[in-house]
Amino acid sequence: MRAYKPKDDLQAKAYYTDRYYVAPQVPKSAVEDDEIFAADLEAIKAKFEVKEAYIQVEQMVIYINAHDIYGVLELMRDELEYTQLSEMSAIDWLAKDDTFEIFYQMLSMTKRKRIRVKYFIKNGQAVDSVEKLFRSADWSEREMFDMFGIEANGHPFMKRILMPYDWQGYPLRKSYPLQGDEFAAWYEVDKIYGKEARDIIGPEIRDTATVDRYDSERFARLGFEVPKGTKITGNEERNPQEYQEEGGVFLIKKYTKESSKVIDDPQR
């Protein structure tokens, strides 16, 4: 059994660290093994500092300085033929050393190669927007801001993209509880009815095994319905399901099973 740890400060720090299996790393190889990547790396190294570079799963990964990102991507787009930014986002390492790792996945259609450009930033630090280079970075950077709270300098419209504008908290941070914090739990009630309605509506039921004794009233057993207030013993008489009331319905043709037609050809 896992040792009990107080979870009062969920928002303040990550509590998850020992909970998940950490997959072993796929083996890395040197950049010199691939001549296209080696040439690309030389071209980048000529102008910018590259801290680390390796090939993993046939893709080159390079680590650069945070302030070089615009220049590196511009060089890769204009001179190295990496014309697509297929994906970018961040990785939460706040629990380890209070940093975020930002990655940009680049694709060259002519070379048929992919390069992943990465760098680290401190918590609270902003990144440089690459929206002027790649239009796809527009929404990606907004999503990164929405989910991690990392702002992009120079972005034309730095607002949340998925969550509502008035949302508090950054859901993809590992310290964010999956079922939401206090703000998330009451968001729709507070916004529509106001805080005073919390007592009337009640908290969310998050326990999927909740047994509510009123459920037997609200959700009758189909075919065994009883009038309200009747004590349910389990020996109720079968109450055949009728589509219409006894005695027929005003202006509506009486439905009988005998007169209805059963279509047994599914391909009709």
Add this chain to the structure above:
Amino acid sequence: MAQHKVNYTQDGGLPVALTSIDKVVNWGRSNSLWALTYGLACCGIEMMAAGASRYDFDRYGTIFRASPRQSDLMIVAGTLTKKHAEFIKRLYDQMTEPRWVISMGSCANTGGMFNTYATVQGVDRIIPVDLYLPGCAPRPETLQYGVMLLQKKIRANKAGNAQKPKRLM
């Protein structure tokens, strides 16, 4: 699902002596249940199937409308996210009375499998619900049967001028 104990079944299931005016009005109401096109997720596909030719909702007088002002039945078909919650309330308020709500599928009933920060845990936290359909997603037959049950419920009510408030607040 919300914890407030609204007795949604009160008066609905009881036999009520109806006058002939009630009968005419309820006949009209129960057989022209115009539904608001409200497909939020995969249940919406089943709702569309129920409206299409094989199951044919038109036989019941249930015709999907694109405007809340022309509809009196809201079939909440799918996951209601917290971002969307205010809009479902606004659309519900725009519907003219009398109006009814069917909560279709697990997600609309209780939040379903989406036990997360972004999902409303049951549409009855926002608007009053007349009928809950279980299933993930419910078959079109279930929705058909649900509409027939709702017609029965409408016929059992007195057709007074004002609909009884179903909401506690």
